[in-house]
Amino acid sequence: MIPTVRPRRLRTTPAMRRLTAEHRLHPAELILPAFVREGLGEPREISAMPGVLQHTLDSLRRAAVEAAESGIGGIMLFGVPAVRDARGSAADDPRGILNVATRAVAAEVGDALVVQTDLCLDEFTDHGHCGVLDAHGEVDNDTTLDRYRAMALAQAEAGSALLGLSGMMDGQVAAVRDALDAAGHQGTAILGYSAKYASAFYGPFREAVDSQLSGDRRTYQQDPANRREGLREAELDIAEGADVVMVKPAMSYLDVLADVASASPVPVWAYQVSGEAAMIEAAAANGWIDRRRTIEESVIGIKRAGADAILSYFAVELAGWLR
Known part of the structure:
Protein backbone atom coordinates (compact mmCIF):
# COMPACT_ATOMS: atom_id res chain seq x y z
CA MET A 1 0.00 0.00 0.00
CA ILE A 2 1.38 3.40 -1.02
CA PRO A 3 0.19 6.17 1.31
CA THR A 4 -1.67 9.05 -0.31
CA VAL A 5 -1.70 11.19 2.84
CA ARG A 6 1.85 12.21 3.67
CA PRO A 7 2.13 14.60 6.65
CA ARG A 8 5.91 14.43 6.26
CA ARG A 9 5.64 16.78 3.26
CA LEU A 10 5.28 19.64 5.73
CA ARG A 11 8.44 18.62 7.63
CA THR A 12 10.88 18.39 4.76
CA THR A 13 13.01 21.51 5.35
CA PRO A 14 13.58 24.10 8.09
CA ALA A 15 11.80 26.67 5.92
CA MET A 16 8.77 24.40 5.50
CA ARG A 17 8.63 23.60 9.20
CA ARG A 18 8.87 27.27 10.05
CA LEU A 19 6.13 28.19 7.60
CA THR A 20 3.70 25.54 8.87
CA ALA A 21 4.38 25.85 12.61
CA GLU A 22 1.15 26.08 14.59
CA HIS A 23 2.60 28.10 17.47
CA ARG A 24 5.38 30.66 17.74
CA LEU A 25 7.09 32.41 20.60
CA HIS A 26 7.82 36.11 20.60
CA PRO A 27 10.15 37.86 23.06
CA ALA A 28 7.29 40.17 24.10
CA GLU A 29 5.50 37.13 25.55
CA LEU A 30 8.29 36.47 28.05
CA ILE A 31 8.65 37.85 31.58
CA LEU A 32 11.82 37.66 33.68
CA PRO A 33 11.52 36.96 37.43
CA ALA A 34 14.26 38.83 39.32
CA PHE A 35 15.36 38.86 42.97
CA VAL A 36 16.78 41.82 44.89
CA ARG A 37 18.25 41.33 48.36
CA GLU A 38 18.72 44.04 50.94
CA GLY A 39 22.23 44.53 52.29
CA LEU A 40 24.21 42.78 49.55
CA GLY A 41 27.49 44.35 48.55
CA GLU A 42 27.60 42.47 45.26
CA PRO A 43 25.28 40.09 43.37
CA ARG A 44 25.11 36.56 44.75
CA GLU A 45 24.49 33.47 42.63
CA ILE A 46 21.72 31.15 43.78
CA SER A 47 23.35 27.74 44.02
CA ALA A 48 20.23 25.78 43.04
CA MET A 49 19.54 28.07 40.08
CA PRO A 50 22.67 28.39 37.91
CA GLY A 51 22.90 31.78 36.25
CA VAL A 52 20.22 33.35 38.48
CA LEU A 53 21.28 36.00 40.99
CA GLN A 54 20.16 37.72 44.12
CA HIS A 55 20.73 41.26 42.94
CA THR A 56 21.88 44.46 44.53
CA LEU A 57 19.95 47.55 43.49
CA ASP A 58 22.68 48.46 41.01
CA SER A 59 22.91 45.01 39.45
CA LEU A 60 19.10 44.83 39.28
CA ARG A 61 19.06 48.06 37.30
CA ARG A 62 21.59 46.60 34.88
CA ALA A 63 19.60 43.38 34.57
CA ALA A 64 16.44 45.37 33.89
CA VAL A 65 18.17 47.35 31.14
CA GLU A 66 19.43 44.11 29.59
CA ALA A 67 15.91 42.70 29.77
CA ALA A 68 14.46 45.77 28.07
CA GLU A 69 17.08 45.63 25.33
CA SER A 70 16.27 41.95 24.71
CA GLY A 71 12.69 42.86 23.82
CA ILE A 72 10.93 40.80 26.48
CA GLY A 73 7.62 41.99 27.81
CA GLY A 74 8.14 42.43 31.52
CA ILE A 75 10.10 41.90 34.71
CA MET A 76 8.63 40.48 37.94
CA LEU A 77 10.38 41.67 41.10
CA PHE A 78 10.81 39.73 44.33
CA GLY A 79 12.34 41.37 47.42
CA VAL A 80 14.41 39.75 50.15
CA PRO A 81 14.52 41.97 53.26
CA ALA A 82 17.27 42.11 55.87
CA VAL A 83 14.78 42.01 58.77
CA ARG A 84 11.58 39.99 59.02
CA ASP A 85 8.77 39.89 61.56
CA ALA A 86 5.49 38.05 62.11
CA ARG A 87 3.38 40.46 60.02
CA GLY A 88 5.91 41.16 57.28
CA SER A 89 6.24 44.85 58.10
CA ALA A 90 8.88 45.48 55.44
CA ALA A 91 6.40 44.51 52.72
CA ASP A 92 4.47 47.78 52.79
CA ASP A 93 7.23 50.03 54.12
CA PRO A 94 8.07 52.59 51.39
CA ARG A 95 11.71 52.10 52.43
CA GLY A 96 11.42 48.32 52.16
CA ILE A 97 13.68 46.66 49.61
CA LEU A 98 10.96 45.63 47.18
CA ASN A 99 9.38 49.08 47.06
CA VAL A 100 12.75 50.81 46.75
CA ALA A 101 13.71 48.42 43.95
CA THR A 102 10.39 48.98 42.19
CA ARG A 103 10.94 52.73 42.12
CA ALA A 104 14.44 52.24 40.76
CA VAL A 105 13.45 49.78 38.04
CA ALA A 106 10.33 51.75 37.03
CA ALA A 107 12.47 54.86 36.64
CA GLU A 108 15.05 52.94 34.61
CA VAL A 109 12.91 50.87 32.23
CA GLY A 110 9.27 51.61 33.01
CA ASP A 111 8.61 52.80 29.46
CA ALA A 112 10.12 49.66 27.90
CA LEU A 113 9.00 46.88 30.26
CA VAL A 114 5.90 46.14 32.31
CA VAL A 115 7.37 46.42 35.80
CA GLN A 116 5.59 43.91 38.02
CA THR A 117 5.83 43.06 41.70
CA ASP A 118 5.15 39.95 43.72
CA LEU A 119 2.44 40.72 46.26
CA CYS A 120 2.84 38.10 48.97
CA LEU A 121 4.09 38.06 52.54
CA ASP A 122 6.24 34.93 52.48
CA GLU A 123 9.50 36.74 51.74
CA PHE A 124 8.83 39.21 54.55
CA THR A 125 7.59 37.06 57.45
CA ASP A 126 9.79 35.38 60.02
CA HIS A 127 7.65 32.22 59.76
CA GLY A 128 7.74 32.08 55.96
CA HIS A 129 4.02 31.79 55.38
CA CYS A 130 2.12 33.87 52.85
CA GLY A 131 -0.09 35.44 55.49
CA VAL A 132 -0.51 36.49 59.09
CA LEU A 133 -0.81 33.65 61.60
CA ASP A 134 -3.60 33.41 64.16
CA ALA A 135 -3.28 32.27 67.80
CA HIS A 136 -3.26 28.65 66.68
CA GLY A 137 -0.47 29.11 64.15
CA GLU A 138 -2.80 28.92 61.14
CA VAL A 139 -2.84 31.47 58.33
CA ASP A 140 -5.66 33.94 59.02
CA ASN A 141 -7.21 34.62 55.62
CA ASP A 142 -9.08 37.83 56.36
CA THR A 143 -6.41 39.48 58.50
CA THR A 144 -3.97 38.70 55.72
CA LEU A 145 -6.20 40.53 53.24
CA ASP A 146 -5.67 43.72 55.22
CA ARG A 147 -1.90 43.29 54.83
CA TYR A 148 -2.34 42.68 51.09
CA ARG A 149 -4.31 45.91 50.77
CA ALA A 150 -1.47 47.84 52.39
CA MET A 151 1.12 46.10 50.19
CA ALA A 152 -0.90 46.88 47.09
CA LEU A 153 -0.93 50.60 47.84
CA ALA A 154 2.78 50.65 48.62
CA GLN A 155 3.66 48.81 45.41
CA ALA A 156 1.37 50.90 43.23
CA GLU A 157 2.79 54.10 44.70
CA ALA A 158 6.31 52.79 44.05
CA GLY A 159 5.48 52.46 40.36
CA SER A 160 4.47 48.83 39.85
CA ALA A 161 2.26 48.54 36.78
CA LEU A 162 0.97 45.08 37.66
CA LEU A 163 0.63 43.39 41.04
CA GLY A 164 1.20 39.63 41.14
CA LEU A 165 -1.11 38.29 43.84
CA SER A 166 0.56 34.98 44.66
CA GLY A 167 -0.61 34.34 48.23
CA MET A 168 -3.70 32.21 47.42
CA MET A 169 -5.94 33.84 50.01
CA ASP A 170 -9.67 33.66 49.30
CA GLY A 171 -10.95 37.05 48.16
CA GLN A 172 -7.51 38.56 47.60
CA VAL A 173 -8.25 39.98 44.14
CA ALA A 174 -11.43 41.73 45.27
CA ALA A 175 -9.70 43.13 48.37
CA VAL A 176 -6.75 44.52 46.43
CA ARG A 177 -8.90 45.88 43.59
CA ASP A 178 -11.07 47.73 46.10
CA ALA A 179 -8.06 49.21 47.89
CA LEU A 180 -6.40 50.31 44.64
CA ASP A 181 -9.52 51.93 43.25
CA ALA A 182 -10.33 53.73 46.50
CA ALA A 183 -6.82 55.23 46.52
CA GLY A 184 -6.96 56.41 42.90
CA GLU A 207 16.81 29.50 48.51
CA ALA A 208 16.36 32.50 46.22
CA VAL A 209 14.21 34.32 48.77
CA ASP A 210 15.91 32.84 51.86
CA SER A 211 12.57 31.38 52.94
CA GLN A 212 12.00 30.90 56.64
CA LEU A 213 9.17 28.42 56.06
CA SER A 214 8.77 25.43 58.36
CA GLY A 215 6.07 23.03 57.24
CA ASP A 216 4.08 23.54 54.05
CA ARG A 217 1.38 25.67 52.45
CA ARG A 218 -1.17 23.01 51.67
CA THR A 219 -3.98 24.73 53.55
CA TYR A 220 -4.03 27.58 51.02
CA GLN A 221 -2.19 26.47 47.87
CA GLN A 222 -4.00 23.92 45.70
CA ASP A 223 -3.77 20.16 45.94
CA PRO A 224 -1.82 18.79 42.93
CA ALA A 225 -4.51 16.13 42.52
CA ASN A 226 -7.18 18.70 41.62
CA ARG A 227 -7.80 19.78 38.04
CA ARG A 228 -11.33 21.29 38.07
CA GLU A 229 -10.46 23.40 41.09
CA GLY A 230 -7.84 25.26 39.04
CA LEU A 231 -10.48 26.51 36.63
CA ARG A 232 -12.79 27.36 39.51
CA GLU A 233 -10.11 29.49 41.17
CA ALA A 234 -9.44 31.31 37.89
CA GLU A 235 -13.12 32.02 37.36
CA LEU A 236 -13.41 33.42 40.89
CA ASP A 237 -10.43 35.73 40.33
CA ILE A 238 -11.84 36.95 37.03
CA ALA A 239 -15.17 37.69 38.70
CA GLU A 240 -13.33 39.66 41.40
CA GLY A 241 -11.57 41.83 38.82
CA ALA A 242 -8.30 40.13 37.85
CA ASP A 243 -6.89 41.56 34.63
CA VAL A 244 -4.71 38.48 34.05
CA VAL A 245 -4.80 35.00 35.59
CA MET A 246 -1.93 32.59 36.19
CA VAL A 247 -1.28 28.85 36.37
CA LYS A 248 1.75 27.86 38.44
CA PRO A 249 3.81 25.70 38.02
CA ALA A 250 3.60 25.20 34.27
CA MET A 251 5.16 21.88 33.34
CA SER A 252 3.11 19.52 35.52
CA TYR A 253 -0.11 21.51 35.12
CA LEU A 254 -0.47 21.90 31.36
CA ASP A 255 -3.92 20.32 31.57
CA VAL A 256 -5.04 23.00 34.03
CA LEU A 257 -3.47 25.67 31.84
CA ALA A 258 -5.38 24.39 28.81
CA ASP A 259 -8.63 24.36 30.81
CA VAL A 260 -8.17 27.94 32.00
CA ALA A 261 -7.05 29.21 28.60
CA SER A 262 -10.09 27.71 26.87
CA ALA A 263 -12.50 29.44 29.27
CA SER A 264 -10.84 32.72 30.23
CA PRO A 265 -11.90 36.07 28.74
CA VAL A 266 -8.69 37.66 30.11
CA PRO A 267 -5.04 36.85 29.32
CA VAL A 268 -3.67 33.64 30.84
CA TRP A 269 -0.05 33.40 31.93
CA ALA A 270 2.03 30.52 33.25
CA TYR A 271 5.18 30.37 35.39
CA GLN A 272 8.04 28.05 34.49
CA VAL A 273 9.16 27.78 38.09
CA SER A 274 12.54 27.36 39.71
CA GLY A 275 12.45 23.57 39.94
CA GLU A 276 11.63 23.26 36.25
CA ALA A 277 14.58 25.47 35.33
CA ALA A 278 16.91 23.72 37.78
CA MET A 279 16.11 20.29 36.35
CA ILE A 280 16.96 21.47 32.85
CA GLU A 281 20.22 23.01 34.03
CA ALA A 282 21.22 19.92 36.00
CA ALA A 283 20.50 17.49 33.18
CA ALA A 284 22.26 19.71 30.67
CA ALA A 285 25.31 20.05 32.93
CA ASN A 286 25.54 16.25 33.00
CA GLY A 287 25.37 16.06 29.22
CA TRP A 288 22.07 14.18 29.28
CA ILE A 289 20.05 16.70 27.25
CA ASP A 290 20.64 19.50 24.76
CA ARG A 291 20.17 22.60 26.91
CA ARG A 292 19.00 25.05 24.27
CA ARG A 293 16.64 22.65 22.54
CA THR A 294 15.16 21.61 25.88
CA ILE A 295 14.56 25.19 26.98
CA GLU A 296 12.94 26.03 23.65
CA GLU A 297 10.80 22.89 23.70
CA SER A 298 9.69 23.37 27.28
CA VAL A 299 8.57 26.95 26.71
CA ILE A 300 6.81 26.29 23.40
CA GLY A 301 4.97 23.47 25.19
CA ILE A 302 3.65 25.99 27.70
CA LYS A 303 2.66 28.30 24.87
CA ARG A 304 0.97 25.42 23.02
CA ALA A 305 -1.12 24.60 26.09
CA GLY A 306 -2.59 28.10 26.00
CA ALA A 307 -0.33 30.58 27.82
CA ASP A 308 -0.41 34.11 26.42
CA ALA A 309 2.78 34.98 28.31
CA ILE A 310 5.32 32.98 30.29
CA LEU A 311 7.45 33.81 33.30
CA SER A 312 10.79 32.08 32.83
CA TYR A 313 14.28 32.44 34.24
CA PHE A 314 15.45 31.82 30.67
CA ALA A 315 13.48 34.80 29.30
CA VAL A 316 16.37 37.06 28.26
CA GLU A 317 18.49 34.24 26.87
CA LEU A 318 15.54 32.77 25.01
CA ALA A 319 14.66 36.18 23.57
CA GLY A 320 18.16 36.38 22.14
CA TRP A 321 17.72 33.02 20.43
CA LEU A 322 14.34 34.08 19.04
CA ARG A 323 15.85 37.21 17.53
Missing part, protein backbone atom coordinates in the same frame (compact mmCIF):
# COMPACT_ATOMS: atom_id res chain seq x y z
CA HIS A 185 -4.88 53.58 41.39
CA GLN A 186 -7.52 52.44 38.92
CA GLY A 187 -4.83 51.99 36.27
CA THR A 188 -2.79 49.47 38.24
CA ALA A 189 -3.41 45.96 36.89
CA ILE A 190 -3.82 42.75 38.88
CA LEU A 191 -2.37 39.37 38.02
CA GLY A 192 -4.13 36.67 39.97
CA TYR A 193 -1.98 33.62 40.67
CA SER A 194 -5.26 31.79 40.40
CA ALA A 195 -4.26 28.15 40.02
CA LYS A 196 -1.17 28.00 42.21
CA TYR A 197 -0.40 24.51 43.43
CA ALA A 198 1.38 23.29 46.57
CA SER A 199 4.27 22.03 44.49
CA ALA A 200 7.63 20.44 45.20
CA PHE A 201 8.98 22.31 42.18
CA TYR A 202 9.36 25.51 44.22
CA GLY A 203 12.40 24.17 46.08
CA PRO A 204 15.13 26.34 44.53
CA PHE A 205 12.94 29.45 44.89
CA ARG A 206 13.05 28.97 48.67
Whole structure:
Protein backbone atom coordinates (compact mmCIF):
# COMPACT_ATOMS: atom_id res chain seq x y z
CA MET A 1 0.00 0.00 0.00
CA ILE A 2 1.38 3.40 -1.02
CA PRO A 3 0.19 6.17 1.31
CA THR A 4 -1.67 9.05 -0.31
CA VAL A 5 -1.70 11.19 2.84
CA ARG A 6 1.85 12.21 3.67
CA PRO A 7 2.13 14.60 6.65
CA ARG A 8 5.91 14.43 6.26
CA ARG A 9 5.64 16.78 3.26
CA LEU A 10 5.28 19.64 5.73
CA ARG A 11 8.44 18.62 7.63
CA THR A 12 10.88 18.39 4.76
CA THR A 13 13.01 21.51 5.35
CA PRO A 14 13.58 24.10 8.09
CA ALA A 15 11.80 26.67 5.92
CA MET A 16 8.77 24.40 5.50
CA ARG A 17 8.63 23.60 9.20
CA ARG A 18 8.87 27.27 10.05
CA LEU A 19 6.13 28.19 7.60
CA THR A 20 3.70 25.54 8.87
CA ALA A 21 4.38 25.85 12.61
CA GLU A 22 1.15 26.08 14.59
CA HIS A 23 2.60 28.10 17.47
CA ARG A 24 5.38 30.66 17.74
CA LEU A 25 7.09 32.41 20.60
CA HIS A 26 7.82 36.11 20.60
CA PRO A 27 10.15 37.86 23.06
CA ALA A 28 7.29 40.17 24.10
CA GLU A 29 5.50 37.13 25.55
CA LEU A 30 8.29 36.47 28.05
CA ILE A 31 8.65 37.85 31.58
CA LEU A 32 11.82 37.66 33.68
CA PRO A 33 11.52 36.96 37.43
CA ALA A 34 14.26 38.83 39.32
CA PHE A 35 15.36 38.86 42.97
CA VAL A 36 16.78 41.82 44.89
CA ARG A 37 18.25 41.33 48.36
CA GLU A 38 18.72 44.04 50.94
CA GLY A 39 22.23 44.53 52.29
CA LEU A 40 24.21 42.78 49.55
CA GLY A 41 27.49 44.35 48.55
CA GLU A 42 27.60 42.47 45.26
CA PRO A 43 25.28 40.09 43.37
CA ARG A 44 25.11 36.56 44.75
CA GLU A 45 24.49 33.47 42.63
CA ILE A 46 21.72 31.15 43.78
CA SER A 47 23.35 27.74 44.02
CA ALA A 48 20.23 25.78 43.04
CA MET A 49 19.54 28.07 40.08
CA PRO A 50 22.67 28.39 37.91
CA GLY A 51 22.90 31.78 36.25
CA VAL A 52 20.22 33.35 38.48
CA LEU A 53 21.28 36.00 40.99
CA GLN A 54 20.16 37.72 44.12
CA HIS A 55 20.73 41.26 42.94
CA THR A 56 21.88 44.46 44.53
CA LEU A 57 19.95 47.55 43.49
CA ASP A 58 22.68 48.46 41.01
CA SER A 59 22.91 45.01 39.45
CA LEU A 60 19.10 44.83 39.28
CA ARG A 61 19.06 48.06 37.30
CA ARG A 62 21.59 46.60 34.88
CA ALA A 63 19.60 43.38 34.57
CA ALA A 64 16.44 45.37 33.89
CA VAL A 65 18.17 47.35 31.14
CA GLU A 66 19.43 44.11 29.59
CA ALA A 67 15.91 42.70 29.77
CA ALA A 68 14.46 45.77 28.07
CA GLU A 69 17.08 45.63 25.33
CA SER A 70 16.27 41.95 24.71
CA GLY A 71 12.69 42.86 23.82
CA ILE A 72 10.93 40.80 26.48
CA GLY A 73 7.62 41.99 27.81
CA GLY A 74 8.14 42.43 31.52
CA ILE A 75 10.10 41.90 34.71
CA MET A 76 8.63 40.48 37.94
CA LEU A 77 10.38 41.67 41.10
CA PHE A 78 10.81 39.73 44.33
CA GLY A 79 12.34 41.37 47.42
CA VAL A 80 14.41 39.75 50.15
CA PRO A 81 14.52 41.97 53.26
CA ALA A 82 17.27 42.11 55.87
CA VAL A 83 14.78 42.01 58.77
CA ARG A 84 11.58 39.99 59.02
CA ASP A 85 8.77 39.89 61.56
CA ALA A 86 5.49 38.05 62.11
CA ARG A 87 3.38 40.46 60.02
CA GLY A 88 5.91 41.16 57.28
CA SER A 89 6.24 44.85 58.10
CA ALA A 90 8.88 45.48 55.44
CA ALA A 91 6.40 44.51 52.72
CA ASP A 92 4.47 47.78 52.79
CA ASP A 93 7.23 50.03 54.12
CA PRO A 94 8.07 52.59 51.39
CA ARG A 95 11.71 52.10 52.43
CA GLY A 96 11.42 48.32 52.16
CA ILE A 97 13.68 46.66 49.61
CA LEU A 98 10.96 45.63 47.18
CA ASN A 99 9.38 49.08 47.06
CA VAL A 100 12.75 50.81 46.75
CA ALA A 101 13.71 48.42 43.95
CA THR A 102 10.39 48.98 42.19
CA ARG A 103 10.94 52.73 42.12
CA ALA A 104 14.44 52.24 40.76
CA VAL A 105 13.45 49.78 38.04
CA ALA A 106 10.33 51.75 37.03
CA ALA A 107 12.47 54.86 36.64
CA GLU A 108 15.05 52.94 34.61
CA VAL A 109 12.91 50.87 32.23
CA GLY A 110 9.27 51.61 33.01
CA ASP A 111 8.61 52.80 29.46
CA ALA A 112 10.12 49.66 27.90
CA LEU A 113 9.00 46.88 30.26
CA VAL A 114 5.90 46.14 32.31
CA VAL A 115 7.37 46.42 35.80
CA GLN A 116 5.59 43.91 38.02
CA THR A 117 5.83 43.06 41.70
CA ASP A 118 5.15 39.95 43.72
CA LEU A 119 2.44 40.72 46.26
CA CYS A 120 2.84 38.10 48.97
CA LEU A 121 4.09 38.06 52.54
CA ASP A 122 6.24 34.93 52.48
CA GLU A 123 9.50 36.74 51.74
CA PHE A 124 8.83 39.21 54.55
CA THR A 125 7.59 37.06 57.45
CA ASP A 126 9.79 35.38 60.02
CA HIS A 127 7.65 32.22 59.76
CA GLY A 128 7.74 32.08 55.96
CA HIS A 129 4.02 31.79 55.38
CA CYS A 130 2.12 33.87 52.85
CA GLY A 131 -0.09 35.44 55.49
CA VAL A 132 -0.51 36.49 59.09
CA LEU A 133 -0.81 33.65 61.60
CA ASP A 134 -3.60 33.41 64.16
CA ALA A 135 -3.28 32.27 67.80
CA HIS A 136 -3.26 28.65 66.68
CA GLY A 137 -0.47 29.11 64.15
CA GLU A 138 -2.80 28.92 61.14
CA VAL A 139 -2.84 31.47 58.33
CA ASP A 140 -5.66 33.94 59.02
CA ASN A 141 -7.21 34.62 55.62
CA ASP A 142 -9.08 37.83 56.36
CA THR A 143 -6.41 39.48 58.50
CA THR A 144 -3.97 38.70 55.72
CA LEU A 145 -6.20 40.53 53.24
CA ASP A 146 -5.67 43.72 55.22
CA ARG A 147 -1.90 43.29 54.83
CA TYR A 148 -2.34 42.68 51.09
CA ARG A 149 -4.31 45.91 50.77
CA ALA A 150 -1.47 47.84 52.39
CA MET A 151 1.12 46.10 50.19
CA ALA A 152 -0.90 46.88 47.09
CA LEU A 153 -0.93 50.60 47.84
CA ALA A 154 2.78 50.65 48.62
CA GLN A 155 3.66 48.81 45.41
CA ALA A 156 1.37 50.90 43.23
CA GLU A 157 2.79 54.10 44.70
CA ALA A 158 6.31 52.79 44.05
CA GLY A 159 5.48 52.46 40.36
CA SER A 160 4.47 48.83 39.85
CA ALA A 161 2.26 48.54 36.78
CA LEU A 162 0.97 45.08 37.66
CA LEU A 163 0.63 43.39 41.04
CA GLY A 164 1.20 39.63 41.14
CA LEU A 165 -1.11 38.29 43.84
CA SER A 166 0.56 34.98 44.66
CA GLY A 167 -0.61 34.34 48.23
CA MET A 168 -3.70 32.21 47.42
CA MET A 169 -5.94 33.84 50.01
CA ASP A 170 -9.67 33.66 49.30
CA GLY A 171 -10.95 37.05 48.16
CA GLN A 172 -7.51 38.56 47.60
CA VAL A 173 -8.25 39.98 44.14
CA ALA A 174 -11.43 41.73 45.27
CA ALA A 175 -9.70 43.13 48.37
CA VAL A 176 -6.75 44.52 46.43
CA ARG A 177 -8.90 45.88 43.59
CA ASP A 178 -11.07 47.73 46.10
CA ALA A 179 -8.06 49.21 47.89
CA LEU A 180 -6.40 50.31 44.64
CA ASP A 181 -9.52 51.93 43.25
CA ALA A 182 -10.33 53.73 46.50
CA ALA A 183 -6.82 55.23 46.52
CA GLY A 184 -6.96 56.41 42.90
CA HIS A 185 -4.88 53.58 41.39
CA GLN A 186 -7.52 52.44 38.92
CA GLY A 187 -4.83 51.99 36.27
CA THR A 188 -2.79 49.47 38.24
CA ALA A 189 -3.41 45.96 36.89
CA ILE A 190 -3.82 42.75 38.88
CA LEU A 191 -2.37 39.37 38.02
CA GLY A 192 -4.13 36.67 39.97
CA TYR A 193 -1.98 33.62 40.67
CA SER A 194 -5.26 31.79 40.40
CA ALA A 195 -4.26 28.15 40.02
CA LYS A 196 -1.17 28.00 42.21
CA TYR A 197 -0.40 24.51 43.43
CA ALA A 198 1.38 23.29 46.57
CA SER A 199 4.27 22.03 44.49
CA ALA A 200 7.63 20.44 45.20
CA PHE A 201 8.98 22.31 42.18
CA TYR A 202 9.36 25.51 44.22
CA GLY A 203 12.40 24.17 46.08
CA PRO A 204 15.13 26.34 44.53
CA PHE A 205 12.94 29.45 44.89
CA ARG A 206 13.05 28.97 48.67
CA GLU A 207 16.81 29.50 48.51
CA ALA A 208 16.36 32.50 46.22
CA VAL A 209 14.21 34.32 48.77
CA ASP A 210 15.91 32.84 51.86
CA SER A 211 12.57 31.38 52.94
CA GLN A 212 12.00 30.90 56.64
CA LEU A 213 9.17 28.42 56.06
CA SER A 214 8.77 25.43 58.36
CA GLY A 215 6.07 23.03 57.24
CA ASP A 216 4.08 23.54 54.05
CA ARG A 217 1.38 25.67 52.45
CA ARG A 218 -1.17 23.01 51.67
CA THR A 219 -3.98 24.73 53.55
CA TYR A 220 -4.03 27.58 51.02
CA GLN A 221 -2.19 26.47 47.87
CA GLN A 222 -4.00 23.92 45.70
CA ASP A 223 -3.77 20.16 45.94
CA PRO A 224 -1.82 18.79 42.93
CA ALA A 225 -4.51 16.13 42.52
CA ASN A 226 -7.18 18.70 41.62
CA ARG A 227 -7.80 19.78 38.04
CA ARG A 228 -11.33 21.29 38.07
CA GLU A 229 -10.46 23.40 41.09
CA GLY A 230 -7.84 25.26 39.04
CA LEU A 231 -10.48 26.51 36.63
CA ARG A 232 -12.79 27.36 39.51
CA GLU A 233 -10.11 29.49 41.17
CA ALA A 234 -9.44 31.31 37.89
CA GLU A 235 -13.12 32.02 37.36
CA LEU A 236 -13.41 33.42 40.89
CA ASP A 237 -10.43 35.73 40.33
CA ILE A 238 -11.84 36.95 37.03
CA ALA A 239 -15.17 37.69 38.70
CA GLU A 240 -13.33 39.66 41.40
CA GLY A 241 -11.57 41.83 38.82
CA ALA A 242 -8.30 40.13 37.85
CA ASP A 243 -6.89 41.56 34.63
CA VAL A 244 -4.71 38.48 34.05
CA VAL A 245 -4.80 35.00 35.59
CA MET A 246 -1.93 32.59 36.19
CA VAL A 247 -1.28 28.85 36.37
CA LYS A 248 1.75 27.86 38.44
CA PRO A 249 3.81 25.70 38.02
CA ALA A 250 3.60 25.20 34.27
CA MET A 251 5.16 21.88 33.34
CA SER A 252 3.11 19.52 35.52
CA TYR A 253 -0.11 21.51 35.12
CA LEU A 254 -0.47 21.90 31.36
CA ASP A 255 -3.92 20.32 31.57
CA VAL A 256 -5.04 23.00 34.03
CA LEU A 257 -3.47 25.67 31.84
CA ALA A 258 -5.38 24.39 28.81
CA ASP A 259 -8.63 24.36 30.81
CA VAL A 260 -8.17 27.94 32.00
CA ALA A 261 -7.05 29.21 28.60
CA SER A 262 -10.09 27.71 26.87
CA ALA A 263 -12.50 29.44 29.27
CA SER A 264 -10.84 32.72 30.23
CA PRO A 265 -11.90 36.07 28.74
CA VAL A 266 -8.69 37.66 30.11
CA PRO A 267 -5.04 36.85 29.32
CA VAL A 268 -3.67 33.64 30.84
CA TRP A 269 -0.05 33.40 31.93
CA ALA A 270 2.03 30.52 33.25
CA TYR A 271 5.18 30.37 35.39
CA GLN A 272 8.04 28.05 34.49
CA VAL A 273 9.16 27.78 38.09
CA SER A 274 12.54 27.36 39.71
CA GLY A 275 12.45 23.57 39.94
CA GLU A 276 11.63 23.26 36.25
CA ALA A 277 14.58 25.47 35.33
CA ALA A 278 16.91 23.72 37.78
CA MET A 279 16.11 20.29 36.35
CA ILE A 280 16.96 21.47 32.85
CA GLU A 281 20.22 23.01 34.03
CA ALA A 282 21.22 19.92 36.00
CA ALA A 283 20.50 17.49 33.18
CA ALA A 284 22.26 19.71 30.67
CA ALA A 285 25.31 20.05 32.93
CA ASN A 286 25.54 16.25 33.00
CA GLY A 287 25.37 16.06 29.22
CA TRP A 288 22.07 14.18 29.28
CA ILE A 289 20.05 16.70 27.25
CA ASP A 290 20.64 19.50 24.76
CA ARG A 291 20.17 22.60 26.91
CA ARG A 292 19.00 25.05 24.27
CA ARG A 293 16.64 22.65 22.54
CA THR A 294 15.16 21.61 25.88
CA ILE A 295 14.56 25.19 26.98
CA GLU A 296 12.94 26.03 23.65
CA GLU A 297 10.80 22.89 23.70
CA SER A 298 9.69 23.37 27.28
CA VAL A 299 8.57 26.95 26.71
CA ILE A 300 6.81 26.29 23.40
CA GLY A 301 4.97 23.47 25.19
CA ILE A 302 3.65 25.99 27.70
CA LYS A 303 2.66 28.30 24.87
CA ARG A 304 0.97 25.42 23.02
CA ALA A 305 -1.12 24.60 26.09
CA GLY A 306 -2.59 28.10 26.00
CA ALA A 307 -0.33 30.58 27.82
CA ASP A 308 -0.41 34.11 26.42
CA ALA A 309 2.78 34.98 28.31
CA ILE A 310 5.32 32.98 30.29
CA LEU A 311 7.45 33.81 33.30
CA SER A 312 10.79 32.08 32.83
CA TYR A 313 14.28 32.44 34.24
CA PHE A 314 15.45 31.82 30.67
CA ALA A 315 13.48 34.80 29.30
CA VAL A 316 16.37 37.06 28.26
CA GLU A 317 18.49 34.24 26.87
CA LEU A 318 15.54 32.77 25.01
CA ALA A 319 14.66 36.18 23.57
CA GLY A 320 18.16 36.38 22.14
CA TRP A 321 17.72 33.02 20.43
CA LEU A 322 14.34 34.08 19.04
CA ARG A 323 15.85 37.21 17.53
